[in-house]
Amino acid sequence: MKKIVLGTLGAAILLSSCVSQKKYAELEAKHMETQDLLNSATVKLNDCLEEKAAATSKMDALAEQNAFLKANNQELINNMGDLTTLTAKGAENLEKSLESLQEKDLTIRRLQDAVTRRDSVNLSLVQSLKGVLGNLDDEDIEVSVEKGVVFVSISDKLLFRSGSYNVTAAAKNVLSKVAKVVNNKPDFEFMVEGHTDDVPYRKGVLVDNWDLSAKRATSIVRILQNDYGVDPKRMTAAGRAEFVPVSATDKSKNRRTRIVVLPKIDQFYSMIEDGMKDPAINK
Template sequence: MRKIGLVTSLLVVLLMSSCGTKKIAELEEKNKKTQEMLDSATVKLNSCLEEKASLTSTNSALKDQNDMLRANNQELINNMGNLTTLTKKGADNLEKSLESLREKDLTIRKLNEAITRRDSVNLALVQSLKGVLGNLDDEDIEISVEKGVVFVSISDKLLFSSGSTRVTAKAKEVLGKVAKVVNNKPDFEFMVEGHTDTDPISTAAVKDNWDLSVLRATSIVRILQDDYGVDPKRMTAAGRSQYIPVADNDTREGKAKNRRTRIVVLPKIDQFYEMIEDGMKDANIN
């Protein structure tokens, strides 16, 4: 009986030992799998942490970039405002400049119109003078226009005897024709200029070429006033002596050309300005 009981106990122990070993093996296998899962999870966790750190860094960089873009955008907005102000000022300045140019252009146009009218009057005057003096020798009288002024140059051989201030009878006929034209042009003033050559002169009545040129001019003016009724207020007598020659004084021909009396016909300055003022009253200007 005791042997049977002992055997039975041994069998129970063996059975229990066998079951325990199997259980342990199962637990170890389960533990191994659990460790593998833990290792895999740890790797994934580390990867996620690294990705998070990268994303955090990227996010920080994007935030800095966004802040910079916001600042640039605000600066652009401010610059646009300044540019708008500058553009408006520029437009205002441009408009003022254009207005000034328009005014200047209009003024120039009116001046040109006044000059054109003056030139037209001068042309009519020249035609009138040539009409009454056209039968004279070209060497004795010359009519020209220079810079808006009409000149009538008459040689001394037609007007005076050598060294004399007395006007010849033929010269009076010529002066009468000139007087007829100028009397019909009351808007003109004129100056009578005496010119000489370089030959010196000294007599009881004439001291030098200055005297001779002035005395010849006054002789012409007196005849125009006394014989032909030209208003003395419109005339000026002037002597230029030998100092404005038109030819060489080394030859007889040149001296003959330099001995001359020149009538300078001038539009009254106030008349010319009135032409301009009348043009400036144009409705287009106002």
């Protein structure tokens, strides 16, 4: 009996020992599985943390970039406003400049038209003078235009004897032709200039070459007025003595009487005013 009890007890102990090892193995397997899951979760967690850190860094960089772009955009908006203001002022200044240039261009065109008209009148005068004086020696009389002024230069040997201011009878032939032309040009004034050489005047009642040149000019003016009816209000007599020579070597060329023909000042201004009214100018 005692042996039976002991055998039963040993069998029970042996059975109990076998069950515990099986559960332990199962638990051990579950533990290993759980550990693997934990390790995987840890790896994934670390990956997520790294991704989060990278995303956070990228987000911070984007935030900085966004702030920079906002500031830059505002600066561009401000600059655009300033540029718009400057552009408006520039356009206004450009418009004023163009208007000023147009006015200056119009003034220049009007003056050019007036000068062209004056030159046309001068050309007509020169042709008339050369026409009536054409049979005279070219060395003794010269008709020219300088800076819009017509000059008639007559050698003294055609007009006066040496040292005299009395006009010769032959000279009246020349003066009558000059008078004919100037009488046909009532819109012109002219000045008669007496010129001498540099040889001092030493005879008669005159003091010097100033006196001689002035007396020769007044002699010409009197004949044009008294003999040929030239309006004295259109004439000026002037003595230049020897101080405006035309030749340094030939004194005879310096002894001359010069008639300077020029438009009346008011007549010239009338040309300008007429030019301003010309439809062709005001297009």
